[in-house]
Amino acid sequence: MSKKTIESELGSILKQVTARLSKANTLEEVYAVRNEFSGKGSVLQQLLQSLKELSPEDRPLVGAKVNEAKKSIESDIERALLFLANKESIEKDEQRDIDVTAPFHVSNPHVAPFDSIGTPHPLQYEINRMLDIFTSMGFIPFEGRELDTDYYVFDSLNMPKEHPARQNWDTFRTEDNLIPTPHTSNMQVRIMRHLKTAPLRAVIYGRVARNEAADAVHGHTFYQIEGLYIDKGVSVSNMIATINAFVEAFFGRKVVGKIQPGYFPFVEPGIEYMGQCPFCDGVGCVSCKHTGWLELVGAGMIHPNVLREGGFDPKEYSGFAWGLGLDRMVMQRNGIQDIRSLFASDIRFLQSTI
């Protein structure tokens, strides 16, 4: 073959390949183009063979052209294959009519059906229940923060520097002087400033840390649910009624409540709410450690200094706040003996509680 024939052959091969590929609708058609135009025995191969017949001067030039054409044909074929493979898999998926909300095995024949499904962690389950109860009473849920500043943990809560009550709650500090929050009360002033208007109803859930030696009923890390209610003319009886309504909804039965004085710097007066043990009706059992009462909630009327800090005039507004240890209540409701089992990740325990 002469130089000219080779060059014109090459031109026509390139044209044919482009035309065939642009019409190809299936992978098979592209494979056919590949067999015909590239690889062993293809027309291109034959052209390469015929380079031998050229003069030594022409050979490298024409050879380079043939090689360039070969490369471009191969990459066009690759691209066409990729495009069609993608298109076919998308079309197949569309035909399969997948329900993305179904368990895996429903849409995928390669996955065996599950013989058991997971359960929410007992704490998460109870957090959701508690939030449901409070939201149904009109409280807006907020998540607490695990690290906070001196200001929100102490100062804003009527505990200036050197206040002795700080000692109960001061844990360790990060290098930036942030504190792992010892209670969810650090959210009180933040939420007052955020919501601004009364009636203000907020419920806060969060993980807190304390400087506490762990045993069966004490953890150094646990959960709290805190509440905040501010309006004109809110009284102690509103507070007791609200806490009582919550406790009864949580245990799912009538609970006799009593209050005793309690001290928290951010409330005045402060109380501890005790519930008569709903498991033994006050007779005494393991759940209440034979006292007949469960210590459930710390609460009180929000201190005027705290109201003022949050932007509410204490002459016009009053309110109450409470905080409860979620883990203890979860233990009591489910008859769990050791608080540490909530964090031990023992699958038998996790599956048995709820």
Ligand code: PHE
């Ligand atoms: N923050 C208190 C605690 O951690 C509980 C509490 C909250 C008491 C709100 C009164 C008002 O024990």
